[in-house]
Amino acid sequence: DAKTTQPPSMDCAEGRAANLPCNHSTISGNEYVYWYRQIHSQGPQYIIHGLKNNETNEMASLIITEDRKSSTLILPHATLRDTAVYYCIVRVFQFYFGTGTSLTVIP
Amino acid sequence: SQTIHQWPATLVQPVGSPLSLECTVEGTSNPNLYWYRQAAGRGLQLLFYSVGIGQISSEVPQNLSASRPQDRQFILSSKKLLLSDSGFYLCAWSVRTAPPNYGYTFGSGTRLTVV
Numbered sequence: 001d002a003k004t005t006q007p008p009s010m011d012c013a014e015g016r017a018a019n020l021p022c023n024h025s026t027i028s029g030n031e032y033v034y035w036y037r038q039i040h041s042q043g044p045q046y047i048i049h050g051l052k053n054n055e056t057n058e059m060a061s062l063i064i065t066e067d068r069k070s071s072t073l074i075l076p077h078a079t080l081r082d083t084a085v086y087y088c089i090v091r092v093f094q095f096y097f098g099t100g101t102s103l104t105v106i107p
Numbered sequence: 108s109q110t111i112h113q114w115p116a117t118l119v120q121p122v123g124s125p126l127s128l129e130c131t132v133e134g135t136s137n138p139n140l141y142w143y144r145q146a147a148g149r150g151l152q153l154l155f156y157s158v159g160i161g162q163i164s165s166e167v168p169q170n171l172s173a174s175r176p177q178d179r180q181f182i183l184s185s186k187k188l189l190l191s192d193s194g195f196y197l198c199a200w201s202v203r204t205a206p207p208n209y210g211y212t213f214g215s216g217t218r219l220t221v222v
Contacts, residue, residue: 034210043197043213044151087150094141094166095199095211097151 003027003090009102012082018075020101022088025069032091033064035073037084038100044087047073078105109134113198113214120221126171126185128217130198133179137203140181141211142173145195157181158203193221 005023012018024033032051036044048055048062050071055062061074075082087100110133120126132138142154153166155173163173170189174182181198195218199211 036210038151041195041216041218043199043216044211046210046212049210094153094156096153097143099150 003096004088004098006086006088006098006101008099009104011104011106012075012078014080014105014107015077018073018078018082018103018105020073020075020086020088020103021070022072023070024088024090027068027090033062033068033071034089034091034095035060035062036087036089036097037082038087039081039084044097047086049091078103080105080107109200109212111198111200111212111214113196113217115217116215117218118220120188120219122190122221123187126183126188126192126219128183128196128198128219130181130183130214131179132200135179135200135202137178138200139203140175141199141201142181142183143197143199143213145197147194151197155183188221190221193219195219 003024003026032049034049035047037047038044048057048060050062050064064071083105085100085102087097089095112131140157143151144154145151156164157175160175160178171185195216197216198214201211202209
């Protein structure tokens, strides 16, 4: 069962930063936070993951609060191709997906 | 490099007909393999996972079954399809002894419509 809570939908203007929040208040000390996204009718695509520290890669940044009960995925300069459903997942052993946040990037 | 293949990409089947979806992984050995289903407008539901040949774990009771006849082959089957079996089926793999900081790689999916 999903252990995360995300807003069902968000809009973001093209070129602006998209900040996608996720609550995972029951996270355990050895559980990682993962973010995937799914563009319509495609398989989910890995974005980023982290344990305690903030992480950055070529796609996004992940900010995890000090108590690890929430995190934010940041797409620094959203483009129309970033329109997708974004899933925040706390990994125990298997990946259990919630319903995610549907991000729409507006021209 | 590792790749994962799923086929067919789309499938329309009548109610009561059998089903066989195949997934294969290349470029790795002893992977963990997974089947997910996504009903229209909903999130991904884990159906089955396998940590080795012949080893299948089912997450939810349903009209489907899975088999792993070879190390890098994962098959999803049904003897008689129901309308509720319609959906987007995704196969995924991960490293066998993956610690929590290893992710999954997903295939491109099969869209099944039962009519």
